[in-house]
Each structure stands twice: as C-alpha cells, then as structure tokens.
Amino acid sequence: MNNCAIIVAGGSGTRMGAPLPKQYLEIGGKPILMHTLSKFLKFSPKIDLILVLPSPDMDLWKSLCLQHEFTVKHTVISGGKTRFQSVKNGLAALGEDHDLVAIHDGVRPFVSVEVIKNSFIEAQKSGSAIAVAPLKDSLRKLRVHGGSHFQDRQQFRLVQTPQTFQVKKIKRAFQIDELPIFTDDATVYEHQGWEVSLISGNPENIKITTPEDLDYAEYLLSKQ
Numbered sequence: 001m002n003n004c005a006i007i008v009a010g011g012s013g014t015r016m017g018a019p020l021p022k023q024y025l026e027i028g029g030k031p032i033l034m035h036t037l038s039k040f041l042k043f044s045p046k047i048d049l050i051l052v053l054p055s056p057d058m059d060l061w062k063s064l065c066l067q068h069e070f071t072v073k074h075t076v077i078s079g080g081k082t083r084f085q086s087v088k089n090g091l092a093a094l095g096e097d098h099d100l101v102a103i104h105d106g107v108r109p110f111v112s113v114e115v116i117k118n119s120f121i122e123a124q125k126s127g128s129a130i131a132v133a134p135l136k137d138s139l140r141k142l143r144v145h146g147g148s149h150f151q152d153r154q155q156f157r158l159v160q161t162p163q164t165f166q167v168k169k170i171k172r173a174f175q176i177d178e179l180p181i182f183t184d185d186a187t188v189y190e191h192q193g194w195e196v197s198l199i200s201g202n203p204e205n206i207k208i209t210t211p212e213d214l215d216y217a218e219y220l221l222s223k224q
C-alpha cells in the first residue's frame with residue numbers, strides 16, 4: 001500500500017493574532033508544524049508527506065528547517081486563499097501511485113499515531129475515515145427569531161483531522177467549485193453523495209487556534 005499525507009498549513013492564523021502565522025510558532029522550542037510532520041513520520045517512516053504553505057513563506061520555511069536542523073523529508077507546495085483551495089493544490093500534487101491520503105491540519109500536532117493508523121485502516125476498508133470526538137458540554141440551537149432550544153449531544157460529534165480517503169475519490173470530489181458548506185474535507189466528499197465513515201479521534205488532538213490553545217499545547221507537550 002502506497003500512502004501519503006497532505007499537511008495543510010496555508011493559513012494566516014488571524015484568530016491567534018501573532019506576528020507570525022501560528023503554524024510557525026514554537027512549542028517546546030520547535031515550530032508547531034515540525035511536531036505535526038514528525039508525528040506522521042513516527043506513524044510510518046515511509047509515508048510521503050506533502051506540506052502546503054502560504055506561497056510567500058517558502059524561504060521562511062527553508063530557514064526554519066535549517067535553524068532547527070529539521071530533516072524530515074517532505075515536498076512543499078503553495079496553498080490557496082482558503083483551506084479548500086490549499087487542499088485542492090495538495091491533491092493536485094499527488095501522483096496516481098498513491099492509494100490513500102490523510103489530510104491533516106498542520107496546527108493539530110497532538111494527533112496520536114494510533115488515530116493516524118486507524119484512519120488508514122478504516123479508509124482502506126470503506127473509502128474514508130473522519131476522526132471525531134464526543135461533546136463534553138451541553139448543546140443548544142439558536143432559534144432564528146431569538147431564544148434557543150435543547151439538542152441531544154449524543155447525536156453530534158466534533159470533527160477533527162486526519163480525514164483519510166481513497167486518492168481517486170477525493171481528487172474527484174475536489175473537482176467542484178468551492179461552496180460555503182465546505183468547512184472540511186468530509187463535506188466535500190459527501191457532496192458527491194458518498195457516505196463518510198467516522199473513527200474516534202483523540203481528545204488531545206486540538207486545533208491550535210487562539211492564544212490560550214498555545215498554553216494548553218505546551219502543557220500537552222510536557223506530558224508526552
């Protein structure tokens with residue numbers, strides 16, 4: 001089986017409000033993105049890694065790799081304006097020789113090796129695997145004209161990455177124009193009328209988004 005991963009890190013991290021896009025901020029003395037890439041290498045030293053970066057950041061990334069003596073082999077390509085466009089660019093860089101592709105946010109460095117492994121096993125069986133987690137809080141839906149009402153949280157899941165697919169099918173799914181409902185890759189896939197399979201994600205697999213997440217990330221790293 002010839003598997004690969006697309007690590008999307010083409011965003012600008014506006015909610016983090018840092019001087020640098022959040023994927024380059026350090027936790028444990030190393031850019032977040034390097035932790036994420038290393039996790040996939042830990043899963044499989046043979047995996048082909050495609051890294052999607054904002055196009056103006058190529059030299060920055062090169063110099064960070066030199067500075068941190070980061071030697072994990074990967075191919076860098078330019079992202080687009082939205083996550084959808086960045087994933088699309090990543091998929092375009094994939095040859096026909098890959099069977100499965102895991103698409104993963106560069107800012108989720110705490111995905112476990114077990115979740116990555118399970119995602120490939122499930123995608124091999126059913127064509128797709130979306131990592132999800134149960135809700136810890138209660139849930140309410142807002143009414144259009146004010147007020148709110150109870151929702152049964154057992155019927156919902158929070159969506160993480162990796163989202164792993166058969167390369168042929170996800171490439172075909174991304175041949176569509178972007179729609180506002182495409183907040184992740186599962187929504188693009190199911191737009192074709194294909195059902196996605198869910199697998200359990202790990203609770204630490206947070207998407208580092210705001211400054212508080214950075215403190216929590218340092219804590220999670222210190223526990224590893």
Ligand SMILES: Nc1ccn([C@@H]2O[C@H](COP(=O)(O)OP(=O)(O)OP(=O)(O)O)[C@@H](O)[C@H]2O)c(=O)n1
Nearest residue numbers: 008009010011012013014015081082083086106
């Ligand atoms: N044009 C984009 C936008 C996002 N991403 C990536 O998609 C992942 C999830 O996106 P998010 O957390 O929203 O990152 P940003 O878009 O950078 O953050 P913000 O929305 O706060 O600006 C991140 O790894 C981000 O780099 C991407 O590859 N290309």
Ligand SMILES: C[C@](O)(CO)[C@H](O)COP(=O)(O)O
Nearest residue numbers: 083105159160161183184207
């Ligand atoms: C792909 C994702 O991380 C799944 O939870 C999420 O949809 C990304 O959303 P964002 O709006 O780009 O943060």
